[in-house]
Amino acid sequence: MTGNDVLIATFNDHTEADAAVRKLIENGFDMKHFSVVGKGYHTEEKVVGFYNIGDRMKIWGKYGAFWGALWGALFGSVFLTLPIIGPVVVVGYLASIVVSAVEGAVVVGGVSALSAALFNAGVPKDHVIHYETALQANGFIVMANGPAEEMARARAILQAHKPARLDLHEGATPANEVPVASAL
Template sequence: MKNAGIITFDTHTEAEEAVKELQKSGFDMKKLSIIGKDYHTEEDVVGYYNTGDRVMKWGKFGAFWGGLFGLLFGSAFFFIPGLGPIMIAGPFVSTIIGGLEGAVIVGGLDALGAALYSIGIPKDSIIKYETAIKSDKFLLVVHGSMDEITNAKSILKNIGHDLEVHSA
């Protein structure tokens, strides 16, 4: 059984606040992923490196990603044709790596779409989430049992956000 909850945020500040609220409520940080574009109009990315579960990266949202990488486990930077540069923190990193291999098999979806599909997200929702990423929004993905997803939904609802639940 694959379960995921996804919420879209307009700004990195909103996404970070939601992650911190989940952390404060005792939610397992190993079950959260953040996905977003990282435009570099003010600074050029020099690179990034991974030391254990921490990443240092230079770019416009460096402090945002650095803070999240300190809370979430696993991180990666991908360039996905059609979407551009994508930063991911959390367990979704391993899912998207699998999506890179499975994208051709899953009806022509790109790597992000194939990865979302592999965790039980329906194709119509995948289009919505990819459009959000293209529009410079951020996705928070909650992984886990239905009880964990329901708990996260309740925590986020208390701060005015609605988690969309998907189960396969």
């Protein structure tokens, strides 16, 4: 993952994020390099249930079909509760980075596992707060990493879907060796 660009789009609701991801799939992107993060797992009142089928997590609820389609297209998923933000679903390559942050005990001093994962994926620390704020407002993040040419192509597709915010972090270097608590 060294020397890749990181592209992050924030969307205000799941239908916008879903349309953007579907367009990326239609255009032949390798979905192993994409992630979607959001709080939109819930029903009107509460989570109805989660269960595992093989290596996939399933969910019932208001956005069950949305998350189910993503779990079929992206690889890896995690459900966790973050301070201030609350319960969050992470699907795609970022899920393993989040789990590593939690298991590696790098999350201290008010830094969430998501902040640690984003920073470890190469996102500049001054941008991490923007993405957590979008999630706190019930938004969705579509994130990708890869070579500059691929990320430029993905950026054009995501831009056409009018995200609330679209950032390209060029030459992002993962910070896997950096202790996140001191880095943020």
